[in-house]
Amino acid sequence: MAASIRDVAQRAGVSVGTVSNVLNRPAEVSAESVSRVHRAIEELGYVRNDAARKLRAGVSTTVGFVVLDGQNPFFGDVVRGAEDEASRHGIAVLYGNTDEDVARERMYLDLFEEQQVRGVLISPYGDIQPRLERLRARGIRAVLVDRFSGDGRFSSVSVDSVVGGRMAVEHLIETGRRRIAFVGGPFEIRQVTDRLAGARVAVENSGSPVEIEVIATSALTVAEGAAAGARILDRPRRDWPDALFAANDLLALGLLQGLVIDGRMLVPHEIALIGFDDNVFAAAAAVPLSSMRQPSRMIGRTALRVLLEETADPDLIPRQTVFQPELMVRASTSPRH
Amino acid sequence: MAASIRDVAQRAGVSVGTVSNVLNRPAEVSAESVSRVHRAIEELGYVRNDAARKLRAGVSTTVGFVVLDGQNPFFGDVVRGAEDEASRHGIAVLYGNTDEDVARERMYLDLFEEQQVRGVLISPYGDIQPRLERLRARGIRAVLVDRFSGDGRFSSVSVDSVVGGRMAVEHLIETGRRRIAFVGGPFEIRQVTDRLAGARVAVENSGSPVEIEVIATSALTVAEGAAAGARILDRPRRDWPDALFAANDLLALGLLQGLVIDGRMLVPHEIALIGFDDNVFAAAAAVPLSSMRQPSRMIGRTALRVLLEETADPDLIPRQTVFQPELMVRASTSPRH
DNA sequence: AAACACAAATGAATCGATTCATGTACGATT
DNA sequence: AATCGTACATGAATCGATTCATTTGTGTTT
Structure with a gap:
């Protein structure tokens, strides 16, 4: 023994x-x-023995992180940032992937509650406000990640997606594009609707006669992006948009692949393309991808730090931390000629 | 309360x-x-209350997973597979990223030991045999992931990297390439040396006069791949290899980016390129990337299942599960013309 | 020498779920 | 009527670290 x-x-x-x-x-x-x-x-x-320690002292050395999409390099970076900060405090990150599934999300929250984790970071999918309230009643704080807390009941760390959407489309307009398509979905994901909202603002603010349409996808994945790209090419050429704003880089990279004809890239000459997240593969794409950079690692670090501060002092009132996205211009949005 | x-x-x-x-x-x-x-x-x-339960009953509902490189989509998939299987058993995966750092690796193993996790999955970096022996002495089993257990002291779930390396280079030779470069490193990572060893076997077995050189990188990342690509282009043209075998897809995607001159892709016409892992971005690259597919999710699921079986019956002797990689041929290795 | 202050060490009580020897109740069997 | 078996239920002991009221020891002050 x-x-x-x-x-x-x-x-x-x-x-x-x-x-x-x-x-x-x-x-x-x-x-x-x-x-x-x-x-x-x-x-x-x-x-x-951590169990005995936790039982008697009531303190836990783990925090839970419920992640929307573990496959997405963006979230990989966020988790990594949280982990960095956690390891500095001798804390481990319990990590759960929901893959945009309400049942899984619920399951992980239950698990974390049983484990009496120190706190929970969550990039929410469904409506989990009630669950989080219940956790709080039990003394487990939660911090929303990559999602603004509308009513301010919880702390959050996120990037302003509306501003990001606006900046992306402003850039497209400035470089001479007039027929813009927003590619994204499902619209249950708040970031998607925010980015679209920002895009619309940019269109309305522009003096020019700019059109915007929405091409819906069922997930934010490379495969969905490629499928959407193929659908665009199926249209008669005169109906093609001249610019695409993808809700994230996975979609954008899929689109890039879909927009190849006979080995000829349509990007950027026929169609400009901009993504969101600026993940590692964006700059490395054969046509380097313009994108809206999010300080992903910083988001993770900050979220963890806020969480620890709140658990240390339960009287702290929730606060919203919002980072600004940054436009990364690369070849995929070069002006024609 | x-x-x-x-x-x-x-x-x-x-x-x-x-x-x-x-x-x-x-x-x-x-x-x-x-x-x-x-x-x-x-x-x-x-x-x-999980702490009280664990204290008295000695059973834990978490397993630890020590991952080599959390940024790599391949490991993301493996983790995802393990998580799928775990959630089916009401078990959570504690996840720690070592980023090829011995100190971090050690830290996570300590943490898992304190937590008395049910078991540990690990894709090892340093020499951790002694640590794992100690864990076992405490009743915590470990399963090696993506790494064969040489002496059979622990169970393992992996893909045969030597065979994979051989198949990749055989393919390059069959499609007419003769001056092959292996791009990879650091050589502390077992998978890298195995893949290179396989490549050498293929060269020796070929009747043809094939040359192979090694281009070392300091990490398996996109950035390192791009840098290696630039170094190749710096050479006089007659010294270029006509085919590259990258130790993983991150490197390969970086190489692809590096091998662009004036917007002209050298791949596959001047230089063929094949990667390893077949991650989601391989097929989506602008020049779709040939790669050695590993059943990543299956590796994770299997590893977790083996772990649970072993913890259920401590008398089980370790077993090695080896999957075979599969060659995915895409445009990046098309014969010239 | 007595009284006091302070530092350090002690060990029993405690956290909450599980386990198991013991107890109870009731119907079946002889 | 006595005996037995079965099905449930009980509650005290237990896991190991922490905590805190108490004790012990040492030096200082009067």
């Missing part, structure tokens, strides 16, 4: 209370005891 | 033992009691 704190105490010739103090508040213990206890720990290969 | 099992017992008018039985072995409890207990649980919003 693994050594317990009692074994360590016996070996070091001190009481269990002292061992616990060495572990948790060494300043209150004599140097002599500290070193004896450490030696005993070393010799026995003692490892603290 | 949150309701405990005692509160539930009181409300339902039964003993705590009965409540526990309802939760864990309902067959041994009368239907009457079951329904009363369920009603009480409902009314109180009772949620089981």
Whole structure:
């Protein structure tokens, strides 16, 4: 059997209370005891039992992160940022992927509640306000990630998607495009509707006669992007848009692939293309992809930091952190000639 | 305060033992009691305290997964597969990213040990055999992922990288290439050396006068791939290889980007290119990328299943599961003309 | 020498779920 | 009527770390 704190105490010739103090508040213990206890720990290969610790002290060393789409490099980066910050505090990130599925989302929240995690980061899909309220009643705080908390009941860390959508389309208009299509969906995802809303604002603000249409997809994936691209090419040429704004880079990369005819890229000469997220593959695409950069890692770090601050001081009122996206101009939106 | 099992017992008018039985072995409890207990649980919003459960029963509902490179879509898929299987068993995956850093790897293993996870999945970087032995001594089993366990002390689930490397280069040779460069590194990563070894086998087996050189990279990333591509173009044209085998798709996609001159792709006409992993972005690249497909999700699922079987029956002896990679031929390795 | 202050160490009580030896009730069997 | 078997239910003991009221020890002050 693994050594317990009692074994360590016996070996070091001190009481269990002292061992616990060495572990948790060494300043209150004599140097002599500290070193004896450490030696005993070393010799026995003692490892603290987190379950017992959590049970008695009520503190947990894990936070849960419920992620919308684990395949998306953007979320990979966000998780990575949260993890970086967490590891600095000796905290582990329990990670759950919902894949835009309400049942899975619910399951992970249940699991985290049983585990009594220190707190929860979540990029929500369904309407989970009630669940989060319940968690809070239990003393588990939540921070929304990549999603603004409309009513301010929870803290959030996100990027302004409306502004991002506007900037993207303004850029398309400035470079001379007039027939713009927004490619994205499903519209249950808040980021999608926000980006579209921003796009519409840009169109309305432009003095020029710009048209915008919506091409709906059923998911934000490469495959859906490619399919949407093929659908566009099926139309008579005069009905083609001259610019595409994809709701994220996965779609955009799929579109890029779909917009190849006989090995000839239509991008950017016939059709400009801009994505959202600026993931690692955007710059690396054969036609380097213009995109709206989100500080993904920073979002993760910040969300974790906010969460820890809130759990440290439960009286803190929720706050919304909003980052601004940044336009990355690359070849896929070069003006024609 | 949150309701405990005692509160539930009181409300339902039964003993705590009965409540526990309802939760864990309902067959041994009368239907009457079951329904009363369920009603009480409902009314109180009772949620089981996992810490107390783990402390007493010694069973954990989490497994740890130590991942080499969380940014890599390949590992994203593997994690996803493990998660799918786990959620089916009501188990959560604690996930830690090492980013090819020995210290981080160690940190996560410590954390998992404290948490007394049910078991550990790990795609190892450093030499962790001793750590895993120690975990086992504590009753925590480990399964190696994407890495064959040389001495058979642990179970493993992986793809035969040597065979994969051989198949990739055989394909290059069959399509008429003769000056092959292997692009990859660091060589601390076992998969890299295995793939190179396979490549060498293919060269030796070929009757033809095929040359192979090694272009080393310091990481398996898109950026490193692009840099390697630029280095190749810096050479006088007669020293160019006519085919590249990249150790993974991230490198290959970077190479693709690097091998663009004045908007003209050198791939596949001047240089053929094949990657490894067949990640989502491979098929979507502007020059669709030939690659060695690994059943990534299946690897994750299988690893988790093996782990659960072993923890259920500690007497099981370790077994090695090896999948075969599959050659996906796309435009990037088309014969010239 | 007595009184006091302070530092350090002690160990029993505690967190909440599980387990298991023991108890109870009731019908079946002799 | 006595005995037995079965089905349920009970509740005290337990897991291991933490906490805190108490004790012990040492030095200082009067």
